[in-house]
Each structure stands twice: as structure tokens, then as C-alpha cells.
Amino acid sequence: MRYETVVIGAGQAGLSAGYHLAQRGKPFVILDGADRVGGSWLNRWDSLALFTPSNRNNLPGEKFGGGFSFASKDEMAAYLQRYAEQQQLPIRLGTRVDGLFREGDGFRVTAGTESFETDNVILATGVHRVPKIPDFAGELSPDIVQLHSADYRNPGQLQPGTVLIVGAGNSGAEIGVEVGKTHKVLLAGRNVGYIPIEVRGWQGRVAFPLIWWVWEHILTEDKKPGRKVQAEALEGHGEFLIRQKEKDLLAVGIERVARIGAVVDGRPQTEDGDLLDVANVIWATGFLPDFGWIDLPGLDSSGRLANQRGAVVGQPGLYVLGQEFQYMFNSHTVGGVGKDAAYVVRQIAGRSVLTSSMV
Incomplete structure (x- = not known):
């Protein structure tokens, strides 16, 4: 099977990428090994609630709802499943990717006995892996x-x-x-x-819009405060x-x-x-990335993938989404990943135009 773009992972990052690809009319497929969309959220502790209020948990094109409440993991899983259905995204569940290889100028993605040829791959597997x-x-x-x-x-x-x-x-x-x-x-x-305020009460309602703005516009890798916080995060210092x-x-x-x-x-x-x-x-010591299944010449897949606004360095056509502090402080959050996804899809669209003009 051949697609212009293969998205690996049907969580919030993969769904956001799918939305923007669909908006541009790009042919793609989303692959995920789970038996339902949003299933990874259900594999966390029972009382888990999101750390961001519901009015900041919107994927592109559809609001989460719920005002300033802090959604449960079950509510988030249901939202992601509903989102995938309403956006009519092409998702292949039960398809666990186990290999990524170069195939000419593109890639070959394997999942058991299945194989997918593609020009672009978006790794949207999330940060909570191993x-x-x-x-x-x-x-x-x-x-x-x-x-x-x-x-x-x-x-x-x-x-x-x-x-x-x-x-x-x-x-x-x-x-x-x-x-x-x-x-x-x-x-x-x-x-x-x-955070020196009670985010669950009136102080949070007043201050969180400003906090979110700072996360999205000040704590970014192209600004000095953001680079400082990003360096601390990558060194393993807890948020x-x-x-x-x-x-x-x-x-x-x-x-x-x-x-x-x-x-x-x-x-x-x-x-x-x-x-x-x-x-x-x-x-409660965190997680390690799991990119050991990737076999690409010149790629160090042992840790965080070096990237420029999602484009993996030295690997044309390979992109990553949802990494912690990928570009901004909230890149890995439900409400933040959509901005990165839009940027990555713009890069793919530009690459497609360039490739077409060279044919």
C-alpha cells in the first residue's frame, strides 16, 4: 500500500496531524496498535485528571467543552474517539508498527506482515513510551x-x-x-x-489564560527564556x-x-x-523514548530525536510530534500539539510542491 504520508500514532498528536492533512486534501493514513482511539489514556491511574483546564484541551476544529473543569482520563479518551469519528480520519487500529526503513527517497513502514510505502512519516507516538x-x-x-x-x-x-x-x-x-x-x-x-496560585479556583480562571500565553509565546525554543527552560527539561529536571x-x-x-x-x-x-x-x-521517574524500531541510515534513535520545528535533522520527509518541549513549553499537551501539527503539515505541503516541480 502507498500513501503520501503515514502518521504513526492515533493520540492527540496524530489526530491533530490528520486534521491538518485532511484540510489540505493530502492522502494519508494513521496507524495505531491499540484497539480504540485514545486507548493510551485509559492505561493510567484511575483518578488521573488532566493538568490543564478543559477549555485548553481543544484539538483543531473541535472544542473539548467543559469550561474550567479538569477532565478525567476517561473523558479525554472519549473526546479523542469522538473527534476521530467526527473528522472522519482514516485510521487503521490494531496495526502496530514495528519497522521504519528508507525506500529510495521515501520510506517503508512495516507492521507485522503489512508494509506501507510513503513519502513522509510523522512520528506521533507520544512521550509516555517505556x-x-x-x-x-x-x-x-x-x-x-x-x-x-x-x-x-x-x-x-x-x-x-x-x-x-x-x-x-x-x-x-x-x-x-x-x-x-x-x-x-x-x-x-x-x-x-x-505555580504560586490555586489553579483549581478563581485564581486559575483569571490567570490561566496568561499562563497559557506565556507557555505558547514566551517559553519557546526561539526565545531566551524558552531555551533556558527547554534545556532544564531535557536534562531531566522536573516541571x-x-x-x-x-x-x-x-x-x-x-x-x-x-x-x-x-x-x-x-x-x-x-x-x-x-x-x-x-x-x-x-x-514516578518518567519515561524513555522508544524509537529502537527505526532503522534509518545516520539516525540516532536511542533518545530524543533532534528536530527543527518537527522536521527530524538529516532525515528528509521524517517528522516528529508531541515531544516534550518540542518547540514550546506546552508542545506535548492536548491543547498545544495542534499548533506544532499545523507547522509540520505546512512543511510536508511545501515538500510535496518542491518534489512535484522536480519531476
Whole structure:
């Protein structure tokens, strides 16, 4: 099968790309290994709510609705499925891509026994791919329950006793506040700070439009403040807390401890040398990209793909969407990715015109 463009991933990034391709009348297909659109949202913890208000969760061409509420993961999954149906996007579900190769000036995309030839590929596989867990995690005592945040669903998975949450970013803080209602919680990791207003109340309603504008227009890679924040993000420094505050952590009795540096005699040890007696560990340590299935000459697929506004460096026709701070602070959010998608599709349209003129 041949398409001008193959989009890999039917999440918010892939759907946004599909919308803009359809608006330009470009032939394309979206491939996704899940059995439903938005399925990846359902594979997160039960109480997960988006960190941005619903009125900022709009994909191009269709509002999410819900005003200033913070949507649940189920509501987001339903929105994405509804969006794909209403936009009539050509999506092939149950098609798990396992290879990407050069084929002349274009590409060959493989998914099991199927093969797709294409001029352009948009990698819209999202940022939450492979759970990142330190190597010494395997040295923990088998009596300790271990979960990554990708596998955590609710406190019912945990055994009685203290819970150590490793990673003090948004996920660690949100899970900590929930678990702190039923367990003693230790939170290990750098204090990343927080938005100094209550975003869930009237202050958020007033200030969030300005916050969003700053994310979209000031914290970009072509401006000095944005480059500084981007560099910190790429170095693994956690984003500041959006919804939780230090007082919220203290309210449920969460105790902060130093970073975890090793395991000694089956127990986690902080960088300060303290051994922690815990019954559970939740690794809220983020994710690694998963581009190992890409086999392209000259491409380093071991980490974040170097790109210029989505165009992968040194790989004509290959684009990426939805990476954290791809161009602006909110590039990986539901409401932010559409702007990047529009830019990428403009590049594809320009490339198509150039290719046609050379024929």
C-alpha cells in the first residue's frame, strides 16, 4: 500500500496531524496498535485528571467543552474517539508498527506482515513510551511491592506499610496526595516548585489564560527564556507542580526525603545515606523514548530525536510530534500539539510542491 504520508500514532498528536492533512486534501493514513482511539489514556491511574483546564484541551476544529473543569482520563479518551469519528480520519487500529526503513527517497513502514510505502512519516507516538526505572530497582527485597507510575492504578494495589514515591514531579505529587490518605508516604526527589496560585479556583480562571500565553509565546525554543527552560527539561529536571502545592503534600502527611541513590541490603538508600524501611515503592521517574524500531541510515534513535520545528535533522520527509518541549513549553499537551501539527503539515505541503516541480 502507498500513501503520501503515514502518521504513526492515533493520540492527540496524530489526530491533530490528520486534521491538518485532511484540510489540505493530502492522502494519508494513521496507524495505531491499540484497539480504540485514545486507548493510551485509559492505561493510567484511575483518578488521573488532566493538568490543564478543559477549555485548553481543544484539538483543531473541535472544542473539548467543559469550561474550567479538569477532565478525567476517561473523558479525554472519549473526546479523542469522538473527534476521530467526527473528522472522519482514516485510521487503521490494531496495526502496530514495528519497522521504519528508507525506500529510495521515501520510506517503508512495516507492521507485522503489512508494509506501507510513503513519502513522509510523522512520528506521533507520544512521550509516555517505556517506563524509566533505575537499574538498582532489581536489588530491592522481593517483599517490597514495586510499581512504576505507568502500572499504578489505585492504592488498593499496595500492601500495608510505608510507601516510597521516587520522583517529585507532577505524577509523583498527584499519586502521593492520593496514597497519603491511606498510607504513610515518603517522597524522594528534588523540590521542583509550583505555580504560586490555586489553579483549581478563581485564581486559575483569571490567570490561566496568561499562563497559557506565556507557555505558547514566551517559553519557546526561539526565545531566551524558552531555551533556558527547554534545556532544564531535557536534562531531566522536573516541571514545576501545576495543581498540587507543598501544603497539599503536608496535609496528608507526606514526608520529603533525599533522592534515592542505591539499594543496600534490599532497602532503598538516600543520597544522604539513610536506609528507608518501606513496604512499597512507586517509581514516578518518567519515561524513555522508544524509537529502537527505526532503522534509518545516520539516525540516532536511542533518545530524543533532534528536530527543527518537527522536521527530524538529516532525515528528509521524517517528522516528529508531541515531544516534550518540542518547540514550546506546552508542545506535548492536548491543547498545544495542534499548533506544532499545523507547522509540520505546512512543511510536508511545501515538500510535496518542491518534489512535484522536480519531476
